[in-house]
Amino acid sequence: MGKLTVRALRAVLAVVLAGTVFVQTLMVWALATDPENGSLPLTPLRVITILGLVSVQVALVCVWRLVTMVRRGTVFSHAAFRYVDIVIGAIVAAALVWFAITALNAPGQRDDPGVTLIMGGVGVAILGVALIVLVLRMLLAQAVARDVEAAQMRAELDEVI
Numbered sequence: 001m002g003k004l005t006v007r008a009l010r011a012v013l014a015v016v017l018a019g020t021v022f023v024q025t026l027m028v029w030a031l032a033t034d035p036e037n038g039s040l041p042l043t044p045l046r047v048i049t050i051l052g053l054v055s056v057q058v059a060l061v062c063v064w065r066l067v068t069m070v071r072r073g074t075v076f077s078h079a080a081f082r083y084v085d086i087v088i089g090a091i092v093a094a095a096l097v098w099f100a101i102t103a104l105n106a107p108g109q110r111d112d113p114g115v116t117l118i119m120g121g122v123g124v125a126i127l128g129v130a131l132i133v134l135v136l137r138m139l140l141a142q143a144v145a146r147d148v149e150a151a152q153m154r155a156e157l158d159e160v161i
Contacts, residue, residue, distance in 0.1 A: 001070050009067055017060045020053045027053075044104055052097035059090035076140070076147045084137045088130050095126040 027046045062083040069075040069083075102119040109115045 001067070006067055006071050010064065013060050013064050013067075017057060020056050020060075024050055024053045024057075045101065048097055048100050048104070052094055052101075055090045055093040055097060059087050059094075062087045062090070076143050078144065080140060080144075081137070084133065084140060088133050088137065091126065091130040091133060095123050095130065098123040098126055 027050050031043065031046050031050075065083050066075060066080060066087075069077075069080055074080075098119070102116060102123060105119065106113075106116045
């Protein structure tokens with residue numbers, strides 16, 4: 001991965017992380033100040049949004065670490081699996097948060113249940129992203145296994161020479 005690509009990706013990750021922290025701060029502030037004067041219909045939605053943003057932030061930090069490993073040339077190691085597993089967990093958590101938002105929104109969509117179906121479809125698509133990352137994890141596992149095998153063969157060849 002080139003330096004420009006790494007810098008661009010890190011810039012995007014930093015902007016998204018700063019944006020999520022900003023929105024999260026506003027949500028916590030809204031919960032703390034209670035601008036609705038006792039009626040709390042938005043409270044569950046705010047709490048779920050805060051949890052969803054936490055899952056995004058966790059995934060961003062793990063991707064940042066993986067980019068660092070790519071830049072150093074150490075991504076094909078067992079240490080990378082921890083970050084990939086956390087990213088998969090964060091994506092699944094985001095899907096569950098989305099399904100919770102869909103469930104909260106569903107009673108208001110009785111006249112047009114198609115919105116709830118579309119939102120459910122988006123949740124399934126988020127789970128699909130988790131499956132794609134799982135497939136990429138399997139590819140990483142194969143690459144690590146080949147790297148270990150190549151190192152063993154080099155060691156054997158060095159002994160012969």
